[in-house]
Amino acid sequence: MTLEFAGKTVLISGSARGQGAAHAMRFAEEGANVVVSDVRDELGEGVAERVRQKDGRAVYQHLDVRVTAQWDQAVARAENEFGGLDILINNAGIVSCDAVDACSDDTWGIVLDTNAAGVFKGMRAAVPALKRAGGGAIVNTASMMGVVGSWGYAAYVSSKFAVVGLTKSAALTYAADNIRVNAIAPGCVDTPMLDEEKAIMASNPYWDFDEWVATQPISKIAQPEEVSELVLFLASDRTRYCTGGVYPIDGGSTAG
């Protein structure tokens, strides 16, 4: 049986833990060559090692998504190590829960630099390589907070709306090059980021996470592996007619 991503190479930003690590494991299971990348080098090396222990193919590359030169190095690593780049998963991100009147210039800067400029720089670095490979797929990680607003989260919501805009612009631009660009819009996913959010928001008397989850159409949070299924689907030829889309995976939270 031929695995779905046999012979394909995927570069995943922020894949040392959380959703990115789950995506790396699933792509490897489906036969892809995986470039695991992150700023958390030890954790990232560990993910690549886990893939290899399961007879998959993976290397780890340090990549701060805010730094153009590091994107160029990561794309070159994919091409040198595996002979080309077919898929880019822009997954890296950070969260800030601050409302407009609490958000400092520094917080605004780092969140937009990471979540929005990081996606822009990633696509800018990867597009020439995807063209050299004859086409490919990009999956950007937005959020349900890139589709609807949220109390607080001024910089985060803004950054994720930017990801949606970048996705649509790039989809229109590169369709003729056989490059598809889509975004996912997750709701709450069980990762270290969500733990950080819960710790920050615990002191807010108006915020009750468990109560919020209980009132959602599907009253539970997602596991990272559930998000990986959508990411692999959008990266695969099964969705070859899909580009410019923003796909919710939020248990119905934004359906109403």
Ligand SMILES: NC(=O)c1ccc[n+]([C@@H]2O[C@H](COP(=O)([O-])OP(=O)(O)OC[C@H]3O[C@@H](n4cnc5c(N)ncnc54)[C@H](O)[C@@H]3O)[C@@H](O)[C@H]2O)c1
């Ligand atoms: N967890 C959720 O509920 C949720 C919901 C919607 C969207 N998202 C988005 O999903 C993506 C993955 O988040 P997660 O939940 O797995 O969180 P996470 O914090 O577990 O993982 C994020 C990863 O990104 C890395 N990272 C942070 N800054 C970076 C930088 N400058 N360069 C490279 N890597 C960097 C971190 O080291 C980490 O490994 C993010 O874009 C996040 O905004 C998460």
